[in-house]
Every structure is written in C-alpha cells, then in structure tokens.
Amino acid sequence: MSGVTYKKAGVDIDRAEAFLAKIKPLLEKTRRTEVLGKIGGFSGMFKPRIQRMKDPVLVSSTDGVGTKLLIADLLGKYDTIGIDLVAMCVDDVVVVGAEPLFFLDYIACGKLDAEKLYELMKGIAKGCTEAGCALIGGETAELPGMYTKDKFDLAGFCVGLVDREKVIDGRHCRRGDKLLGLASSGLHSNGFSLIRKLFPPGEIKGKLGKELIRPTRIYTKSLLHLTKKVKIKAMSHITGGGFYDNIPRAIPEGISARITKGSWPVPAIFNKIQHRGQIEESEMYRTFNMGIGMVLALSRRSTNHALNLLAELRQKAWVIGELVEGTNSVEII
Numbered sequence: 001m002s003g004v005t006y007k008k009a010g011v012d013i014d015r016a017e018a019f020l021a022k023i024k025p026l027l028e029k030t031r032r033t034e035v036l037g038k039i040g041g042f043s044g045m046f047k048p049r050i051q052r053m054k055d056p057v058l059v060s061s062t063d064g065v066g067t068k069l070l071i072a073d074l075l076g077k078y079d080t081i082g083i084d085l086v087a088m089c090v091d092d093v094v095v096v097g098a099e100p101l102f103f104l105d106y107i108a109c110g111k112l113d114a115e116k117l118y119e120l121m122k123g124i125a126k127g128c129t130e131a132g133c134a135l136i137g138g139e140t141a142e143l144p145g146m147y148t149k150d151k152f153d154l155a156g157f158c159v160g161l162v163d164r165e166k167v168i169d170g171r172h173c174r175r176g177d178k179l180l181g182l183a184s185s186g187l188h189s190n191g192f193s194l195i196r197k198l199f200p201p202g203e204i205k206g207k208l209g210k211e212l213i214r215p216t217r218i219y220t221k222s223l224l225h226l227t228k229k230v231k232i233k234a235m236s237h238i239t240g241g242g243f244y245d246n247i248p249r250a251i252p253e254g255i256s257a258r259i260t261k262g263s264w265p266v267p268a269i270f271n272k273i274q275h276r277g278q279i280e281e282s283e284m285y286r287t288f289n290m291g292i293g294m295v296l297a298l299s300r301r302s303t304n305h306a307l308n309l310l311a312e313l314r315q316k317a318w319v320i321g322e323l324v325e326g327t328n329s330v331e332i333i
Contacts, residue, residue, distance in 0.1 A: 012112065016140060019114050026125040030135040034101070044136030046102050048161050055164035059098035062157045063088035066240075067192040069153065071212050074204055078116055080215040081154075082123025083130070084189045087216035088239065089158035090131040091294070094220045095235035095250065097168040097227055098160035103128050105138035109152035112142050120154070123215070131220040133158065168227070170234040170251045170297070173323055177233060178303045179257060181264055181320035182310070184293035185217040190240045191273075191287045198276045211269050219294050222313045226296075230306045234297040238289040245286065247295055248328045256326025257295075260333060264318040267291045285332055297323060 007013070020040055027039050036045035050056040065084045072081045082105075090100040105124055107117060117140065128135045147153070187195075192212075199208060226232065234250040247257045270291065274284050284290060298306055303319060310317045324331075 012142065015112050015114070016142065019112060019117065019140065022114065022118060023121045026121050027135045030103075030125055030128040030133070032101075032134040035134050035136055039137070041137075044102065044104065046134065046136060046159075048101060050161070053161075053163040057098075057162050057164045057167060059093050059096055059160040059162060060158065061089045061092040062155060063092065064153070064155045065189045067196060068189050068212075070196065071192060071204065071209070073151070074201055075209045075213055077213055078119040079123050080213055082120045082125070083127040083215035083218070084123075085154055085156040086124055086127025086131060086133075086158075087218045088189055089156045090127075090133060090160075090218060090220045091216075091237045092239075093158050093160035094223050095168065095237050095294075096162060097166050097232075098162035099224055100131050100133040100158050100160040100220055102134045102136045102159055103131075104136065104157045106155045106157070107138070107140045107152055108143050108147065108154070109140070110142070110144050110147035111149035112140065113150070117152070124156075127215075127218060130218045133160075133220075166227075168232055168235055172231075172233045173251050173255055173297050174233075174299075175255065175323055175325050176300060177297045177323040178300055178319050179259070179321040179323065180296040180298065180303065180306060180310075180317050181292035182219060182222075182294040182296070183217075183264070183316035184238070184267075184289045184291055186211060186214040186267060186269060188216040188239065188289055188293060190242075190289065194277070194287060195273060198273060217293050219315075222310065222315045223294070225313065226306060226309055229309055230298060230302050232296050232298050232306075236295040238293055238295060242284075242286045242288055242290070243292075243295075243332065244282075244330050247330050250295075251297065251323065251328065253328050254325065255323050256328060257321060257330045258324050258333060259321040259330060263320045264291060282332075292320065295320070
C-alpha cells in the first residue's frame with residue numbers, strides 16, 4: 001500500500017523542474033554582463049556598474065496585469081501577457097530616470113500547464129529584452145487548493161538604478177512647462193474589469209479580442225535615450241487611475257496639469273468602450289490611458305527638441321497641455 005505523496009496532493013515537483021529546464025534558454029537571451037551565477041539557484045545575483053555614479057540609488061517596482069489575464073484565458077493567447085507584466089514594472093522604474101537592471105516573476109497556478117506557461121515566459125523574456133533588463137529568476141508555484149487547475153496569476157518585480165543627482169522627481173517643474181504625451185499601444189493593462197462587463201465573451205473572441213490583448217508599450221529605452229539629450233522635469237506612467245490620479249504623483253504641490261482634449265488622436269477602441277457603456281468622459285480619463293501611455297513635463301524651449309528626438313525613435317508624441325498654478329490636480333478642457 002503506497003502512502004500519500006506530494007504529487008498525489010496536486011504538486012508535481014518533477015514537472016516543475018522540467019519546466020525550469022525548458023525556460024532556461026529564454027532567460028539566457030536576456031542576460032546582461034552584470035549577471036552573476038547560473039540560472040536556477042536559490043537567488044539571482046547582479047553586480048551593477050556604479051563606478052561613474054556619485055550617489056547610486058536603487059529603484060524598485062512590482063505589479064501585475066490585473067484581469068487582462070482573463071482576456072488571455074478567453075482567447076487562449078499567452079505570448080503577449082508577459083510583455084504586459086514587464087512593461088507595468090519597468091515603465092514605473094524609468095519615470096524617475098532609472099535604468100531597469102533586472103526582473104523577476106512569480107507565477108501561481110492550480111496545475112502547471114507547461115505549454116501555456118512557456119508562452120507566458122516567452123512574453124516575459126521578450127519584454128525584458130525590449131527594456132534591456134535581465135530576467136534573473138522567479139518562482140512558479142502549484143497551489144491546487146487556491147486555484148483551479150486551469151487558472152493562474154502572476155506578478156513581476158523590477159529593480160533599477162539611477163544617480164541621485166539625476167533623479168526625476170518633479171522638483172524642477174514650473175508653471176508654463178509643457179506636457180508631452182507619448183502614444184500608447186492601446187488599452188495597455190488597465191480597465192479590463194469594466195471592459196469585461198461591457199463586452200460578452202463571444203464578442204471578445206471576435207475581432208475585438210485582437211485589440212484587447214495588444215501588449216503594453218515599453219517606453220524604457222526611448223525615455224532613457226531622451227533623458228541623455230533633454231532635461232525632463234517629470235514623468236507620469238498612465239496606468240490605473242488614468243490622467244487624474246497619475247499625473248499629480250509626479251508634479252509638486254502648487255502646480256496642476258491642464259490637458260487639452262483634441263491635441264492627440266484618441267484610438268477608436270476608447271470611443272467604442274465609452275459608447276457601449278454610456279460612460280462619462282471624466283470616468284474614461286480616470287480609468288483608461290485614452291491613447292497616452294506616458295506624460296512628460298519639460299520646459300517650453302526643450303519641447304521641439306524632445307519631439308524631434310522621439311520622432312527619430314519612431315515614438316509618436318504630442319504637446320497635450322501645460323503646467324499651471326493650482327492644487328496638484330488635473331484639468332481636462
């Protein structure tokens with residue numbers, strides 16, 4: 001009579017080890033020269049290059065992709081959701097002027113589906129490559145008591161580095177500074193709980209699905225290049241909370257942001273969502289990015305130079321407003 005085993009309880013260690021072996025080549029593609037040790041150790045090691053920095057500062061961020069994961073489940077498409085995961089973290093790190101150095105992921109599932117999770121890891125590795133950061137480790141946990149066998153959740157963790165004197169924290173913002181809006185790739189990874197209430201599964205599985213699953217744009221390399229050429233005073237990553245909640249996080253007290261509607265083309269998907277749900281305009285700008293994934297504040301005289309540099313990088317951008325005297329709020333006119 002054989003006793004109870006961990007495998008019989010729903011956790012297959014051998015399957016997990018086989019999966020790790022399968023994804024090792026993906027991790028190797030993201031490797032940077034600063035990475036020490038081998039993949040699969042108890043921890044990831046990274047020796048940052050800080051010789052040229054007077055006062056190095058570590059910058060960290062953690063995030064997930066929310067219920068966009070349910071859209072991926074519905075469509076059976078997982079190779080882009082990993083890009084979303086990386087983007088949500090690295091673009092929070094770069095807004096203070098930091099270079100993302102390394103990334104880790106955490107995946108929790110009811111039962112390890114190697115094929116599905118391999119597609120996910122392909123996306124994570126691609127996102128890390130786009131951002132220039134190393135994927136140095138992570139954790140895949142089978143939790144059969146917490147998730148049904150076909151469900152999983154994920155989180156990402158990123159660490160970056162910046163010289164303290166180069167930190168972008170809004171302290172230099174002044175009234176009259178211009179606001180540049182950088183084009184998003186679509187919905188990115190916010191507002192999907194609302195979207196799933198508006199559109200039935202059958203409609204999502206049609207043409208709409210391609211737009212909903214489009215991965216979040218990674219701005220990291222473009223913005224790091226821009227910071228070397230232009231003095232950026234503040235940067236806001238337009239994620240959950242939209243314009244109203246995110247822009248005030250980057251600008252100082254006594255300053256507000258005035259955004260001008262019509263100064264950029266709003267992608268059709270946002271109009272479709274607003275029309276379907278009869279959603280008030282203020283709610284749209286609080287929930288979605290409305291076609292703007294990043295907002296930068298810079299002086300008037302730097303504006304054209306920044307736009308030209310972004311155009312060279314094939315990053316669409318527009319002057320969408322300016323900073324005014326106010327109470328650390330956002331006005332959309």
